[in-house]
Amino acid sequence: xxKKKQDHTKILDRLLQGSQxxxxxxITLVESNNPTHHEQASAIIEGAIASAxxxxxxxxxxxxxxxxxxxxxxxxxxxxxxxxxxxxxxVDPSSSISKGSILGDKTRMExxxxxxxxxxxxxxxxxxxxxxARKTRESIMLCEAAGFDVILIETxxxxxxxxxxxxxxxxxxxxxxxxxxxxxxxxxxxxxEMADAxxxxxADGENIKAANTAKxxxxxxxxxxxxxxxxxxxxxxxxxxxxxxxxxxxxxLIRSFERKTLExxxxxxxxxxxxxxxxxxxxxxxxxxSFYQNPEIKTALEEQLQAIFDKKTSPFIAAxxxxxxxxxx
Amino acid sequence: xxKKKQDHTKILDRLLQGSQxxxxxxITLVESNNPTHHEQASAIIEGAIASAxxxxxxxxxxxxxxxxxxxxxxxxxxxxxxxxxxxxxxVDPSSSISKGSILGDKTRMExxxxxxxxxxxxxxxxxxxxxxARKTRESIMLCEAAGFDVILIETxxxxxxxxxxxxxxxxxxxxxxxxxxxxxxxxxxxxxEMADAxxxxxADGENIKAANTAKxxxxxxxxxxxxxxxxxxxxxxxxxxxxxxxxxxxxxLIRSFERKTLExxxxxxxxxxxxxxxxxxxxxxxxxxSFYQNPEIKTALEEQLQAIFDKKTSPFIAAxxxxxxxxxx
Numbered sequence: 052x053x054k055k056k057q058d059h060t061k062i063l064d065r066l067l068q069g070s071q072x073x074x075x076x077x078i079t080l081v082e083s084n085n086p087t088h089h090e091q092a093s094a095i096i097e098g099a100i101a102s103a104x105x106x107x108x109x110x111x112x113x114x115x116x117x118x119x120x121x122x123x124x125x126x127x128x129x130x131x132x133x134x135x136x137x138x139x140x141x142v143d144p145s146s147s148i149s150k151g152s153i154l155g156d157k158t159r160m161e162x163x164x165x166x167x168x169x170x171x172x173x174x175x176x177x178x179x180x181x182x183x184a185r186k187t188r189e190s191i192m193l194c195e196a197a198g199f200d201v202i203l204i205e206t207x208x209x210x211x212x213x214x215x216x217x218x219x220x221x222x223x224x225x226x227x228x229x230x231x232x233x234x235x236x237x238x239x240x241x242x243x244e245m246a247d248a249x250x251x252x253x254a255d256g257e258n259i260k261a262a263n264t265a266k267x268x269x270x271x272x273x274x275x276x277x278x279x280x281x282x283x284x285x286x287x288x289x290x291x292x293x294x295x296x297x298x299x300x301x302x303x304l305i306r307s308f309e310r311k312t313l314e315x316x317x318x319x320x321x322x323x324x325x326x327x328x329x330x331x332x333x334x335x336x337x338x339x340x341s342f343y344q345n346p347e348i349k350t351a352l353e354e355q356l357q358a359i360f361d362k363k364t365s366p367f368i369a370a371x372x373x374x375x376x377x378x379x380x
Numbered sequence: 381x382x383k384k385k386q387d388h389t390k391i392l393d394r395l396l397q398g399s400q401x402x403x404x405x406x407i408t409l410v411e412s413n414n415p416t417h418h419e420q421a422s423a424i425i426e427g428a429i430a431s432a433x434x435x436x437x438x439x440x441x442x443x444x445x446x447x448x449x450x451x452x453x454x455x456x457x458x459x460x461x462x463x464x465x466x467x468x469x470x471v472d473p474s475s476s477i478s479k480g481s482i483l484g485d486k487t488r489m490e491x492x493x494x495x496x497x498x499x500x501x502x503x504x505x506x507x508x509x510x511x512x513a514r515k516t517r518e519s520i521m522l523c524e525a526a527g528f529d530v531i532l533i534e535t536x537x538x539x540x541x542x543x544x545x546x547x548x549x550x551x552x553x554x555x556x557x558x559x560x561x562x563x564x565x566x567x568x569x570x571x572x573e574m575a576d577a578x579x580x581x582x583a584d585g586e587n588i589k590a591a592n593t594a595k596x597x598x599x600x601x602x603x604x605x606x607x608x609x610x611x612x613x614x615x616x617x618x619x620x621x622x623x624x625x626x627x628x629x630x631x632x633l634i635r636s637f638e639r640k641t642l643e644x645x646x647x648x649x650x651x652x653x654x655x656x657x658x659x660x661x662x663x664x665x666x667x668x669x670s671f672y673q674n675p676e677i678k679t680a681l682e683e684q685l686q687a688i689f690d691k692k693t694s695p696f697i698a699a700x701x702x703x704x705x706x707x708x709x
Contacts, residue, residue, distance in 0.1 A: 093697050101691050185696055192694060326688045326695050330681075333699035338667045341703070352659075359655045362430050365521060366655050367514055368422050370662035374670070 059091040063098040069136075069198045071170055081189045082175040096189055099196035104322070106195045107309055108202045110216040112242065113226030115207065118252045122226060122292040123203055124160045127169055129298045135201050136168045138194040142206045142216050143174035144183050170199060181336050184215045188329055191219065217245045218325055221318060222305050225249045227269070229261035244276050248286050248304055255291035262289050281317040283308055342377060351376055388420040392427045398527045400499055410518045411504040425518055428525035433651070435524045436638055437531045439545040441571065442555030444536065447581045451555060451621040452532055453489045456498055458627045464530050465497045467523040471535045471545050472503035473512050499528060510665050513544045517658055520548065546574045547654055550647060551634050554578045556598070558590035573605050577615050577633055584620035591618050610646040612637055671706060680705055 059080070065073035077099075080092040113119050127137045139160070163169045175186045191202050206216045217223050225246040243249075249269050254262035269287045279285070286304055290297030312318040342348055355369035364372075388409070394402035406428075409421040442448050456466045468489070492498045504515045520531050535545045546552050554575040572578075578598050583591035598616045608614070615633055619626030641647040671677055684698035693701075 093700075096694050097697060100694055104691060189694065189696060323689055327685060329695035330685065330688060330698055333696050334671065334702060335664075335668060337699060337703050338671055339664060341707075342663065342667055356656060356659060359659060360652055362433060365425050365429055365518065366658035367518060367662050368426060369659055370666060371422075373663060374666050378670075 059094050060098075063095045066095070066099060066193065066197050067102060071167075071197070074170060074193060074197045075172075077193050078172060078186075078190045081193070082186050092189070096192060099193055103192040103195040106191075106200045106202050107222065107305065108191060108204060108220040109305065110204050110206065110213075110220035110223040111226065112206050112213050112216065112224070113252070114228075117226045117228050118292055119205055119207075119226060120160055122250075122252055122290070123205060124163050125290075125292040125295050125298050126301065127160070127163045127203065128166075129295070129302060130201050131163075131166055131168050133302075136170075136199045137163075137201045137203065138170040138172070138199040139163070139203045139205065140172050140187055140190055140194070141174040142180075142183055142187050142204060142212050144178070144180040144212055170194060170197075180211055180215055181332070183212075184219070185329075185333065188219050213242050213245065218328055221312075221321065222247045222308055224301075224305075227251050227265065228253055229258055229265040243272065246273075246285055247279075247281075247283060247308060248288060248301070249273070250288050250290050250297070250301060252290050252292055254289035255294055255296065259289075281308075281312050281321070282315055283311060283317075345377070345380065347380060348373065348377055388423050389427075392424045395424070395428060395522065395526050396431060400496075400526070403499060403522060403526045404501075406522050407501060407515075407519050410522070411515050421518070425521060428522055432521040432524040435520075435529045435531050436551065436634065437520060437533065437549040438634065439533045439535070439542075439549035439552040440555065441535050441542050441545065441553075442581070443557075446555045446557050447621055448534055448536075448555060449489055451579075451581055451619070452534060453492050454619075454621040454624050454627050455630065456489070456492045456532065457495075458624070458631060459530050460492075460495055460497050462631075465499075465528045466492075466530045466532065467499040467501070467528040468492070468532045468534065469501050469516055469519055469523070470503040471509075471512055471516050471533060471541050473507070473509040473541055499523060499526075509540060509544060510661070512541075513548070514658075514662065517548050542571050542574065547657055550641075550650065551576045551637055553630075553634075556580050556594065557582055558587055558594040572601065575602075575614055576608075576610075576612060576637060577617060577630070578602070579617050579619050579626070579630060581619050581621055583618035584623055584625065588618075610637075610641050610650070611644055612640060612646075674706070674709065676709060677702065677706055 062073045062076050062080075066077055077092070077095050080088045080095065083089065083092070111119060111123065123139055127139065130137045160171060164171060172190065175183055178186070187204065191204070194202055202220075204216050204220055206212045223245050225242060225248070227249055229251050251262045251265050251269070266287045266289060273285050273287065276285075288297060288301055288304065290301060292298070309318065312321070343352075351373055355364065355373055358364045359366055359369055391402045391405050391409075395406055406421070406424050409417045409424065412418065412421070440448060440452065452468055456468065459466050489500060493500060501519065504512055507515070516533065520533070523531055531549075533545050533549055535541045552574050554571060554577070556578055558580050580591045580594050580598070595616045595618060602614050602616065617626055617630055617633065619630060621627070638647065641650070672681075680702055684693065684702055687693045688695055688698055
């Protein structure tokens with residue numbers, strides 16, 4: 052026990068000094084499903100939390116083919132030149148099936164990978180969205196405690212993952228392509244409403260005209276939505292990540308957002324609301340887990356379900372009886 | 381106690397004989413938040429459940445102005461002429477604010493109200509969607525036990541209410557109007573995918589041409605969706621509820637659906653899945669309710685939340701500690 056305690060104390064100390072190796076080790080503990088690792092992870096987080104929070108957390112989404120990796124490579128490199136420490140995390144619950152479809156192939160971000168001031172971590176795999184979300188939230192805190200001041204959180208937008216990322220970032224950026232058919236590429240309706248900025252990528256060469264048209268279309272569409280709680284009016288920008296064009300403008304926009312929301316109090320309030328959301332979310336997840344994984348409940352649930360199918364009870368009465376049983380265990 | 385027991389036994393007996401008065405009394409008990417009433421309601425449901433299930437449950441939705449009340453009036457009258465017993469229920473969580481915006485004004489269905497074979501009940505009010513859902517599900521069972529063979533469940537489509545109604549009906553009907561702008565009237569994207577039929581209402585007079593165009597458009601749109609689990613291909617029909625046109629065709633379509641899904645087993649399987657869904661939903665609701673309404677947990681939750689805001693703990697660690705405390709209470 053003593054040895055282990057020393058282990059995670061050492062990891063914590065080095066993490067707080069900015070060691071990327073220690074950060075990697077701490078995240079590995081957070082991602083582990085081993086209970087001992089979990090305790091060590093909790094101890095590290097408790098030690099790190101006072102130093103966390105001092106970053107801007109930027110969520111980035113867009114359909115496959117929009118150029119997310121190239122964008123993050125270009126955007127991240129720009130931030131490094133400005134002296135920022137950049138961490139790139141991913142939320143991709145589909146990686147449990149495809150074994151890491153995003154960020155798994157780090158070679159797509161080869162410049163960023165080579166930099167000492169950048170930290171890149173693929174999505175934890177083999178887990179539900181809830182599990183991935185918890186691990187990513189904790190990884191964000193660890194990155195911040197290790198001194199990273201810009202956290203990019205990438206998502207492929209499978210199922211609810213965009214909403215999940217939106218609920219853990221300060222600024223939400225939606226990458227789009229110009230030209231028809233994008234609506235059919237699977238961008239879900241609610242996503243546009245969550246965006247603080249839409250960036251039309253690949254705005255280069257023959258695409259420029261179409262990109263400018265798309266910019267006007269999206270601007271018009273954004274004006275149909277009600278004003279955001281942040282008081283921020285989402286903007287539409289063009290970029291060519293491949294040629295590093297439009298990138299500084301995006302960072303300047305995010306800085307404006309940060310200034311504005313720090314000033315009007317939304318930045319802090321939003322983080323508080325997010326923390327509260329994750330607290331309740333974790334409680335609800337764990338309440339369900341304790342109930343459904345209880346062996347006696349498992350058997351009783353099957354029996355009640357059969358009784359419902361046999362028209363001997365109703366779902367609501369069955370639920371009530373199961374909870375009475377559970378409270379007596 | 382004995383008196384009460386006799387009371388609800390009497391209600392049950394008369395309900396099973398088809399008494400609308402007893403049905404109304406039973407639903408009032410289901411809707412009550414008084415614990416004694418709740419026990420009586422459960423006893424009635426347990427006695428009624430073996431006689432329930434023998435109906436077709438039809439969900440009906442559409443934006444305000446589409447003519448839902450007139451449609452239900454016309455459709456219901458047609459069914460009565462065919463010798464059916466028709467019950468009309470509503471799911472409208474907004475009625476807690478507006479005090480019954482749909483079905484509250486029964487005068488909009490004056491012909492149906494006058495008929496002995498029709499039973500109309502407005503949405504239970506003053507409750508969350510979860511509460512309204514439970515009460516409506518139980519009311520459906522009671523109506524069936526009282527011999528009603530067609531249950532119409534109307535919803536205004538506020539928030540998640542369409543999804544809720546979809547999860548308690550056999551057939552889901554979406555009412556639409558011809559002409560541009562309907563997309564902006566607030567029909568949410570997922571709703572089209574849930575529809576087993578789209579009925580373009582008010583297809584009369586000068587509207588007929590536009591209605592036919594809309595029919596083609598919707599047909600084309602429906603073909604873009606993947607095949608339904610039911611094996612049913614959704615259809616688009618025209619109606620003029622005001623002039624009772626297109627109504628028999630809609631009922632015939634629903635009968636085809638019923639035959640097809642009874643034959644391929646989907647009808648029963650879907651009801652089983654819905655029962656399972658409501659069982660789990662009720663369990664989850666009650667798990668949360670017991671936790672969050674516990675006075676000691678309430679205090680501890682506030683403290684943990686403050687500790688999170690003060691950067692002394694993380695949402696996940698706080699959740700874990702609250703659950704440990706809860707398990708010891």
